Amino acid sequence: DAKTTQPPSMDCAEGRAANLPCNHSTISGNEYVYWYRQIHSQGPQYIIHGLKNNETNEMASLIITEDRKSSTLILPHATLRDTAVYYCIVRGVNTNAGKSTFGDGTTLTVKP
């Protein structure tokens, strides 16, 4: 699985968009980008994933650059409940028994 690089921490004002970057320069053609978040003392929660097209669901939007070497998770209107650690993971859909490598992620703090 490709390695990912994320900033260790970010702040965001409540009500503003939170843009969380992830670099995955060694991503291969069949690997997807997945995002999870972990609220303190809970298990991680799946947010969204994508291959090359931008994706949007009820939680967030995922923007993947054309060369697929980086991506951005966007929380359009951050709330205090979005304070969490956000993990970016790159993995093939059906490879490696579905194992995922979770790095240290980005700690997002939403401030009032």
Next chain:
Amino acid sequence: SQTIHQWPATLVQPVGSPLSLECTVEGTSNPNLYWYRQAAGRGLQLLFYSVGIGQISSEVPQNLSASRPQDRQFILSSKKLLLSDSGFYLCAWRGQVYNEQFFGPGTRLTVL
């Protein structure tokens, strides 16, 4: 819908005592199951995964073992706990469409 259960939620054990953590999944059959450990302030470390009953793969050498006696049951064990076994233990199963992972609520283990 699918749900995943872990118990106990918290556990305090003395060094040298045995351990048994249980994870069960409802609403899916023949899932891939995973055990992760998370040290304070860090990312998740994959410990074991299982693709079926009785099939266990270990990711890192350690003091722990895993078993899968039934399709939707995954157990993490130790014969003698070490101080370094303290951490937040998470069980997860893999979604069969998008290969995302769904996590349980976790067990916080403190070894004294």
